[in-house]
Amino acid sequence: MADLLYLVHRIPYPPNKGDKIRSWHVLKYLAVHFRVHLGCFIDDADDAHHIDTVKALCASTCFIRQYPMLARVRSVSGLLTEQPMSLPYYRNAGLQRWVDALLHTGQLRQALVFSGPMAQYLDTGPGHVLQRVIDFVDVDSEKWDQYAATKAWPLSLLYAREAHYLRNYERHIAQQFNASTFVSSAEAALFRQRAPMARRKTGYFNNGVDAAYFAPPADTGAACDNPYPAGRRVLVFTGAMDYWPNAEAVGWFVQRVWPALRLRFPELLFYIAGSRPARQVRALADTPGVAVTGFVADIRPYLAHAALVVAPLRIARGVQNKVLEAMAMQKTVLATPQALQGINAQDGVEVASASDEHEFVQQASRLLTENIDLGPAARLRILQDYSWDKNLQRLGALLGIHSDPSLGRGPGHGAGNGAAHPQARREPPS
Incomplete structure (x- = not known):
């Protein structure tokens, strides 16, 4: 070896x-x-x-x-x-x-x-x-x-x-x-624009999700107690809360989106679930209807029992694992275009997007009122495109590891959801 x-x-x-x-x-x-x-x-x-x-x-x-x-x-x-x-x-x-x-x-x-x-x-x-x-x-x-x-x-x-x-x-x-990789085709294409001299050596391989672990409780049969107050519908944001883009996102959401949603849906709660919340995040718990959990041992119950998972990130790069995990849990995700960047998901079918506070209020209200469930389509997308075993083969190709044919077509064959060998697969000129 x-x-x-x-x-x-x-x-x-x-x-x-x-x-x-x-x-x-x-x-x-x-x-x-x-x-x-x-x-x-x-x-x-x-x-x-x-x-x-x-x-x-x-x-x-x-x-x-x-x-x-x-x-x-x-x-x-x-x-x-x-x-x-x-x-x-x-x-x-x-x-x-x-x-x-x-x-x-x-x-x-x-x-x-x-x-x-x-x-x-x-x-x-x-x-x-x-x-x-x-x-x-x-x-x-x-x-x-x-x-x-x-x-x-x-x-x-x-x-x-x-x-x-x-x-x-x-x-x-x-x-x-010898080669550079990124987390998505979009990120690799951006880098090719910024570094055209290295475009032939630039590729990507997608992240994956452990879809057996991040799965709806009905599929696993595992106990998944509701962490939320009985009879309340909940929006949830998950992530490391000492990370500034996450803190900025929930601050913006509470200030610009939450008042209108709370007025329309008085029973609604907004949970911010994630470790090490910064001071400005902890202060959001003073807002009526907003809860800040701090560290939770298992994020899955917070996803499973939420009415809607929100990702209002305005500053984001690469791929948001929080979105992939929620999709794998078969949840409807409402996110900004920045949070969906690099994720191969169809807006309105597998995820829902909103660009500003007005769209967030409108989209969330529609999803909650009409009980629209994008979760099954979202999980199917994860199962199709976000397998670690399959996606890591594209990295393996750069290191001389032979691909496993049982996991789908190997690098360079246009599977459409990973990083081919940089010299074998290039994005169209931008």
């Missing part, structure tokens, strides 16, 4: 955030085919309890404890150079020494890097001899542009600077590495 280096900006387990869901499934897939050498950061003390779970899949590991406040201070050094601040944020001499020591053994031939800033560990020196693939996941520079557009000076200037230098770095890495 060949050796492979896997560098990730955050320990992949537990898979309780969007990036960790993807990196964890990638790690499990890699461990079947390679002796995996994993280097990553731990930015949450609770995650350190799961080191042994991750080690069990790896030939060797290097875990670096990262303290976010200190990392933010270090990132300021990027302002003194023509570098994005993201690079010093994730720069660590100990991790670099571990990578270099592995490279000097001569046993490595391939490397997979998860997230742009982690590419710095292979950008110079002996890392050049490897077959290097980077999973950017999202076009992060675009996210910083979105941040800049929503913030006042001086943050708007700082975020615009980060977008500029990070975009340059993304282009550089895409040219240096």
Whole structure:
């Protein structure tokens, strides 16, 4: 079995955030085919309890404890150079020494890097001899542009600077590495526009959903007690609530959408379910009809018993796992176009979309009044297009792993829902 280096900006387990869901499934897939050498950061003390779970899949590991406040201070050094601040944020001499020591053994031939800033560990020196693939996941520079557009000076200037230098770095890495992947065809197409010099090496593979775990209770027979007050209909938003785009989304929803819905449906409640709610999110619980749960051990009952799942994200990149999980649970999802970006779902059939507060009120009112159920079609879409086993074959093709014919047509055959080998499948010119 060949050796492979896997560098990730955050320990992949537990898979309780969007990036960790993807990196964890990638790690499990890699461990079947390679002796995996994993280097990553731990930015949450609770995650350190799961080191042994991750080690069990790896030939060797290097875990670096990262303290976010200190990392933010270090990132300021990027302002003194023509570098994005993201690079010093994730720069660590100990991790670099571990990578270099592995490279000097001569046993490595391939490397997979998860997230742009982690590419710095292979950008110079002996890392050049490897077959290097980077999973950017999202076009992060675009996210910083979105941040800049929503913030006042001086943050708007700082975020615009980060977008500029990070975009340059993304282009550089895409040219240096053998292949780049993204989380959706839309994200890959955007990057091809931003980095046309690397368009032939740019591909994508979709996320997946564990559809056996995220399934309607009627399908599993599992107990699923209602967490909501009896006799009340509930809208629910799920996600990590210390993540600013999530916090911004629920704040906007409570301020701009909720008053009109509450007036039309006095019995309606809005639940914000997710870990580590920021202060501004906790304050929303003072609004009549709004509840903030904090951490919940199992999100499935909150999805299963909701009348409607909402995703009012106005800043989003890539693919929203919260939407995929709700669809897998056979729920009707009402979301902004930003939250649906990159998801292969038909508006009005498998999901419902709303662009502003007026559309949100109208759509939610219609769905609630007419008891419209898009859930069965949504789950069918997940079963058809969002299998980890099938979608990861497209990553495997870049790493020399032969595809399993029983899981559908392999990379390069136009299955329409993943990343073909970048040179085998290209998007039409944009």
